[in-house]
Amino acid sequence: MSPSTKYTEYDAYAAEEAAEGKVFDVGGQDWDKVVGAAEDLGDERLVVNMGPQHPSTHGVLRLILTLDGETVNECRVGIGYLHTGIEKNMEFRTWTQGTTFCTRMDYLAPIFNETAYCLGVEKLLGVTDQVPERAQIIRVMMMELNRISSHLVAIATFGLELGATTVMLNGFIEREYTLDLFEEITGLRMNMAYVRPGGVAQDLPSGALSSVRDYLDRMPKRIQALRKLMDSNPVYLARTKDIAYLDLTGCMAMGITGPMLRATGLPWDLRKSQPYCGYETYDFEVATQDTSDVYGRYLVRMQEMEESLKIVEQCVERLQSVKGPVMIEDKKIGWPAQLAIGADGMGNSPRHIAHIMGTSMEALIHHFKLVTEGFRVPAGQAYAAIESPRGELGVHVVSDGGTRPYRVHFRDPSFTNLQATPAMAEGGMIADVIAAVASIDPVMGGVDR
């Protein structure tokens, strides 16, 4: 093929070619032609579109990479492929129903989404102090269990994306055991809508605490096994050490929080610095590393899982002695029904149904009003932030005094942290882009909402 031969007869890229150089349209089964024509041009620059459907991009993330050989010169990130309109949908449901929507944002950390949202609503209502202690302890326990399951998936998919199936299988089976607990306590494995404004949906079922205790017996050994597999694995180290460096200055400018920030050596953890749900009363350490690289972020996640186990242990101890309701006493806010897990999932307990249908008309009216109409939240706005597995999960809730949110906005850590991809990837090798993205651990459901 002579250099002057156009590869495609139809030239749709004339305008772009003038500005950017020769454009090839790769349609499949034509690689030899493309490579041959590119060789003739003598240009090494290559723009590769990666995603939104790619096995190593952590979901529907799109990366547009400009390559010089294997070096990434420019990296652009395209998102929005999972935009769900959750924030807008919540404006058309009651405050309580909002938990059902927001739990599906960051689908690896549903409990965190719910808790952040509920803390925001409680702040608007001014009832933060009235949430029962037992509910707060259950929230903390569920959040920490969720942190473990989320980090396990982070590490599992990280291994998968780097090509290590063993890590993936090990991570996922441990996550299954965590999900078993969720299922026993909330009735669902994911997207539980368990944390509600004013407390939690229902008390722990009998036997749940002993299941958690079994889990606590098992888990430290399993985390040790994972560490044994990865901590000083030479292949793993080669792929992670000094890769995707981002120091404290970069993190501050990019607004990055969570394990990435703690891997730069700053012990910033909202559980310690701005405690919520009674975190100030628990004894745990903030995990930090000072390497600012992928390996450091991995170590922080591992250490956080161990700390989370410590917190869960303290929760179990407290739950044995702290009894009482799990929903706010105020009958105008608290969900009227006693919920219970039946054969087909969570629903109103049979005793409550007998009460409202058989004995008390007023209770029925109250139930009906509160469930269909919902409670009113005084006008105003509030911002509540919690430490999710990926960083600061903030929620900005605005009420106009009605029974439905006027506006809910989530500041999702994945969304913010993902902005750092170009900063970490540019100038590095293309293979390290995968490690960089995986170390952010973005969840596209949270990014796009």
Place this chain on the structure above:
Amino acid sequence: MGLEEKLPSGFLLTTVEQVAGWARKSSVWPATFGLACCAIEMMATGDPRHDFSRWGMERASATPRQADLMIVAGRVSQKMAPVLRQIYDQMTEPKWVIAMGVCASSGGMFNNYAIVQGVDHIVPVDIYLPGCPPRPEMLLDAILKLHDKIQNTKLGPQRAKQIEQLEEAKRRQLPLLGQGTL
């Protein structure tokens, strides 16, 4: 498969159908089409507890060109829809689609501007799997039902006849509401 189309009808043909169906169903390679929450459950289906390598499915195909099953796992946004269709077009025949979860099946709770109300607006769907998200066991059940479907798929002119019959059966299915019969 030129041979299948050329075979005369009769005893031999049904056997070939069965053999072809059996071969096809025994090692379905799914395209890794994870989108949202369901994608995590789809990955969990591959974990040691559920283990879909029991049906020869552990080789999740990163390239659509070597995949014959697309598990649409999660909500499909308006922005993702053209991508999904392109990937479907890149898959080689024969190919099947499972709409995993209620969002992929019908849009589900996200009845709004951003989400395609059911992936069947874009690609033909073989199995609708409800749940939000469906448990791994439910996905396994859907896969087994799909296996059954693959096994009993006819070939050539018989396939055309089968499609016609299925269409007719669908049309006669109750309820007939909203079709002028109420």
Place this chain on the structure above:
Amino acid sequence: MSSQHPEQQAEQAADQLPAHSEEERKEQPVARMGMFGAKTTGDTSGYGGLVVRQSPKVSTPRPYGGPEGAAEAGVFDEVADELERALGGPGSSPEKAGPDFGDAIERVVVDRGEMTFFVKREHLAAVARTMRDEPSLRFELCSGVSGVHYPQDTGAELHSVVHLLSITHNRRVRLESTCPDADPHIPSLVPVYPTADWHERETYDFFGIVYDGHPALTRIEMPDDWVGHPQRKDYPLGGIPVEYRGAEIPPPDERRSYV
């Protein structure tokens, strides 16, 4: 028991504010009518004539207090004082580059343990820079931008809300700027906080606020050729009616419901 209900408490507290008397409330524009969102069927509830008025725009008097309460001067007073000192009060040196505190800040609201500065949009970048650089303020981290659309708030329909976090002092503060629908421009904070990049693109995408000075203000969540800004109040939810066993259920925004 009922007098302790937080909603009533908040209302009582609000009524005690001099700027929030019953008289003034009656002057406020109507936020919405009726109680049910029925648009197709007749409203048989009897609540159709119900009028809900917007809350008046109040500013909190000093002392602001802190996150725990406003009984005495607290952290919030400190932040306001420092910002006032850094920006300069009225009549401070005329050759100074930045705006005065009084010019830049429309009003200050302390509510539910949170402090909000309503910043005039032309001075937003200068205020944010001061917030970041002044050692006594040092709000290093921007926790994102959130847009809110108030169609009734004539002349200031679009609000852009920025949450700032100071890791040094462990404080949070909120900056709120407004712009009218007819001229939806607000200066970009990207030069001060690079993290605002995607957040501003998102707010542009959903609300149509144009952030002047943003390096690449394009749609981020919606497809590039999308028409409209979907999270504005005048943009419908866009659901479709769902048929279930012969009955047709309208999408959530068209159902009869309490609002």
